[in-house]
Amino acid sequence: MKELVINNNNKILLIILDGLGGLPLDGKTELEKARTPNLDELTGKSELGLIIPVDYGITPGSGPGHFALFGYNPLEIEIGRGVLEALGLGLKLDKNTLAIRGNFATYKDGVIVSRRAGRISTEENKRLCEKLKREIKSIKGCEIEFHSGVGHRFVILIKGENLSAEIKETDPQKDGLPPYLPEPILEEGKKTSEILKILLEKSTEVLKDEKEANYFLLRGYSKVPKIENFSEKYQLKSLAIAAYPMYKGIASLIGMDVPKSPVNNWEEEIKELKENYDNYDFFYLHFKEIDIAGEDGDFERKVSLIEKFDSLLPEILKLNFSVIAITSDHSTPALLKSHSWHPVPFLLYSSFSRNNEKVKFCEKSCQKGSLGIFKATKVLPLLLAYSLRLKKFGA
Amino acid sequence: MKELVINNNNKILLIILDGLGGLPLDGKTELEKARTPNLDELTGKSELGLIIPVDYGITPGSGPGHFALFGYNPLEIEIGRGVLEALGLGLKLDKNTLAIRGNFATYKDGVIVSRRAGRISTEENKRLCEKLKREIKSIKGCEIEFHSGVGHRFVILIKGENLSAEIKETDPQKDGLPPYLPEPILEEGKKTSEILKILLEKSTEVLKDEKEANYFLLRGYSKVPKIENFSEKYQLKSLAIAAYPMYKGIASLIGMDVPKSPVNNWEEEIKELKENYDNYDFFYLHFKEIDIAGEDGDFERKVSLIEKFDSLLPEILKLNFSVIAITSDHSTPALLKSHSWHPVPFLLYSSFSRNNEKVKFCEKSCQKGSLGIFKATKVLPLLLAYSLRLKKFGA
Numbered sequence: 001m002k003e004l005v006i007n008n009n010n011k012i013l014l015i016i017l018d019g020l021g022g023l024p025l026d027g028k029t030e031l032e033k034a035r036t037p038n039l040d041e042l043t044g045k046s047e048l049g050l051i052i053p054v055d056y057g058i059t060p061g062s063g064p065g066h067f068a069l070f071g072y073n074p075l076e077i078e079i080g081r082g083v084l085e086a087l088g089l090g091l092k093l094d095k096n097t098l099a100i101r102g103n104f105a106t107y108k109d110g111v112i113v114s115r116r117a118g119r120i121s122t123e124e125n126k127r128l129c130e131k132l133k134r135e136i137k138s139i140k141g142c143e144i145e146f147h148s149g150v151g152h153r154f155v156i157l158i159k160g161e162n163l164s165a166e167i168k169e170t171d172p173q174k175d176g177l178p179p180y181l182p183e184p185i186l187e188e189g190k191k192t193s194e195i196l197k198i199l200l201e202k203s204t205e206v207l208k209d210e211k212e213a214n215y216f217l218l219r220g221y222s223k224v225p226k227i228e229n230f231s232e233k234y235q236l237k238s239l240a241i242a243a244y245p246m247y248k249g250i251a252s253l254i255g256m257d258v259p260k261s262p263v264n265n266w267e268e269e270i271k272e273l274k275e276n277y278d279n280y281d282f283f284y285l286h287f288k289e290i291d292i293a294g295e296d297g298d299f300e301r302k303v304s305l306i307e308k309f310d311s312l313l314p315e316i317l318k319l320n321f322s323v324i325a326i327t328s329d330h331s332t333p334a335l336l337k338s339h340s341w342h343p344v345p346f347l348l349y350s351s352f353s354r355n356n357e358k359v360k361f362c363e364k365s366c367q368k369g370s371l372g373i374f375k376a377t378k379v380l381p382l383l384l385a386y387s388l389r390l391k392k393f394g395a
Numbered sequence: 396m397k398e399l400v401i402n403n404n405n406k407i408l409l410i411i412l413d414g415l416g417g418l419p420l421d422g423k424t425e426l427e428k429a430r431t432p433n434l435d436e437l438t439g440k441s442e443l444g445l446i447i448p449v450d451y452g453i454t455p456g457s458g459p460g461h462f463a464l465f466g467y468n469p470l471e472i473e474i475g476r477g478v479l480e481a482l483g484l485g486l487k488l489d490k491n492t493l494a495i496r497g498n499f500a501t502y503k504d505g506v507i508v509s510r511r512a513g514r515i516s517t518e519e520n521k522r523l524c525e526k527l528k529r530e531i532k533s534i535k536g537c538e539i540e541f542h543s544g545v546g547h548r549f550v551i552l553i554k555g556e557n558l559s560a561e562i563k564e565t566d567p568q569k570d571g572l573p574p575y576l577p578e579p580i581l582e583e584g585k586k587t588s589e590i591l592k593i594l595l596e597k598s599t600e601v602l603k604d605e606k607e608a609n610y611f612l613l614r615g616y617s618k619v620p621k622i623e624n625f626s627e628k629y630q631l632k633s634l635a636i637a638a639y640p641m642y643k644g645i646a647s648l649i650g651m652d653v654p655k656s657p658v659n660n661w662e663e664e665i666k667e668l669k670e671n672y673d674n675y676d677f678f679y680l681h682f683k684e685i686d687i688a689g690e691d692g693d694f695e696r697k698v699s700l701i702e703k704f705d706s707l708l709p710e711i712l713k714l715n716f717s718v719i720a721i722t723s724d725h726s727t728p729a730l731l732k733s734h735s736w737h738p739v740p741f742l743l744y745s746s747f748s749r750n751n752e753k754v755k756f757c758e759k760s761c762q763k764g765s766l767g768i769f770k771a772t773k774v775l776p777l778l779l780a781y782s783l784r785l786k787k788f789g790a
Contacts, residue, residue: 023747023748023749024749024751027751029749054788055773055776056773056776056777056780057767057773057776057777057778057779057780057781057785058776058780058785058788059780059785059786059787060401060787060788061787061788061789061790062789062790063789063790064789066790074788074789079789079790081790084790249480280712333747335747336747338787340747341777341780341785342747342749363749363765364765367765367767368763372767373766373769375532375768377396
């Protein structure tokens with residue numbers, strides 16, 4: 001693949017409408033119900049298809065769903081829970097950072113009496129992390145950071161050389177049991193284990209007067225995985241425009257640029273796209289809220305958000321991209337209130353579309369589309385092909 | 396995959412209409428010609444597709460066709476001819492059983508003059524096996540069993556420790572040549588080879604006065620393959636309901652339960668299904684006769700049998716399964732009088748179907764269906780997904 005890639009000036013835009021695919025309610029899916037004149041207009045110049053993010057029957061998380069669209073085998077990339085949680089908080093990670101999920105907990109007479117510290121509030125969590133931050137800044141030459149999350153969950157980053165994720169998790173998995181010690185699983189975990197034991201000791205001292213959160217459990221030790229750089233792999237100078245930290249994090253992991261100042265809504269994302277149009281070859285544009293409506297089981301809100309995207313589309317089309325794909329990392333049917341395994345609508349606009357029939361953009365038209373049903377890992381080769389960035393294979 | 400499986404109370408039914416797919420005669424396939432109001436009604440709540448049992452152009456035997464539907468790679472499971480023949484006779488096999496295909500033959504002056512003993516009758520075969528049974532019961536501490544089959548074919552089971560299939564077959568493949576000796580191919584076959592030589596010596600003595608079947612050839616030495624247990628692999632307590640021994644045998648090989656007393660026809664199979672509904676998660680229901688009609692080249696009989704199944708369907712639907720798949724292990728077009736490589740109609744009923752258009756259930760509608768054309772090994776992941784028995788992959 002890499003040997004076939006060539007460079008040119010054709011610009012590619014990959015729009016991910018998170019959670020786009022749906023299931024019918026009263027006979028129509030969210031997409032079928034939505035009035036989308038601009039998307040429908042585009043189908044007449046586009047190839048349509050359905051993509052399978054990971055495999056038949058497999059419901060993908062956002063990570064695997066995105067990696068597949070970016071041309072990586074999602075089964076080969078393993079991202080630890082600590083790293084994922086950190087990306088979700090928008091934290092910067094490098095190869096010398098160990099990310100750990102911390103859960104505030106209540107410790108009494110040698111056992112964990114509440115693994116979630118009685119489900120403390122996010123506000124309380126913030127206060128506790130500030131307190132820990134003030135007292136604990138480094139151990140054995142390694143920088144220690146505390147980042148509060150939602151409820152009882154927070155993230156600890158340890159920054160230094162030769163840190164290892166090969167450590168026993170301390171969560172006993174059930175209330176009423178003693179916590180485990182962060183013992184090394186492999187020899188390479190020895191140094192990290194020592195740091196974590198000191199960390200626990202110091203933290204327990206800091207938290208000793210807390211009624212509920214007087215302890216924390218350590219889980220999901222992980223470092224960023226080694227992933228081939230996207231821009232190099234495909235010779236595409238790439239920019240990721242997303243409002244939510246997790247998606248910027250995923251894009252950063254594969255070496256895409258992200259805008260310096262945060263973009264907070266769809267309009268700002270499109271503004272960012274316009275301003276950076278001249279500086280990049282490949283743009284990943286992520287719209288989150290459609291997925292949230294699906295997760296909430298709010299069929300009508302999902303419909304309106306799809307319509308809202310449709311109304312913004314002409315603004316994007318003005319920019320004159322050579323290739324535009326509109327799809328998603330997974331389906332999120334309002335009916336299921338969760339991600340699902342159902343194939344995802346896929347539209348590919350370019351000057352070289354075989355299809356020229358205008359249809360309603362929806363699951364059914366995509367299923368009958370010129371691209372058929374295919375794996376999401378094939379999306380990137382298609383984007384390269386339609387932008388004339390792939391040489392002939394063989395003579 | 397195994398890591399994603401969870402357990403719940405949703406019940407899954409996989410109906411295999413053996414040999415279902417067909418080819419058109421006077422413009423219509425068997426399925427297209429059949430009046431199937433109940434199946435057609437079900438399509439409005441089902442996803443349709445065509446499955447490829449093994450690979451493009453490959454005509455599967457019943458073994459590979461079934462293994463693929465049960466989620467096993469049929470290219471990785473090798474079942475010896477001896478084991479297959481034994482399963483077809485309904486024999487019980489365990490890891491200490493060596494199964495061998497025996498062919499009665501005529502031996503004269505050091506050569507095999509007829510490799511099929513002049514095509515003796517099944518009745519004659521029975522008489523000969525009874526005769527052998529009476530005289531030969533064990534050799535070197537290993538139990539010996541003779542089981543008559545069709546025509547000149549029978550099965551020998553040897554039961555004991557350390558038996559091996561690494562033995563030279565004795566069939567010279569052509570009349571007029573001397574039989575081979577059952578010599579060991581590998582060192583581990585030594586003990587088995589000795590037993591077989593004694594067996595041949597004793598049997599020749601028993602059969603010496605027979606005019607035609609005074610000898611037999613040994614082929615297809617095999618033991619049951621090691622296959623991952625289906626119920627454990629998918630956390631599905633599973634029952635196989637089939638009238639024909641081969642299919643019960645295949646299901647037993649992967650650890651499915653089979654009813655204690657035999658079921659002899661479709662009505663009895665459905666009765667069994669009802670009686671066991673509460674006790675299992677997964678039901679494999681096998682209807683054989685459609686395939687036989689196809690093999691006989693009897694287009695009209697195949698049509699009526701499909702119609703008969705359709706008339707029984709409402710009885711099955713009353714049981715309230717969460718997921719029902721209706722498909723086959725291969726096509727058996729009456730036009731070809733044999734199994735064929737043509738993709739197989741597949742229907743998947745559940746509450747989470749994207750499709751909601753009622754169509755005639757047939758090869759053409761399945762080809763245009765929401766699931767597309769896909770490999771039969773994906774059927775089981777889909778059944779798990781639609782029954783909400785698969786966790787999200789990745790976060």
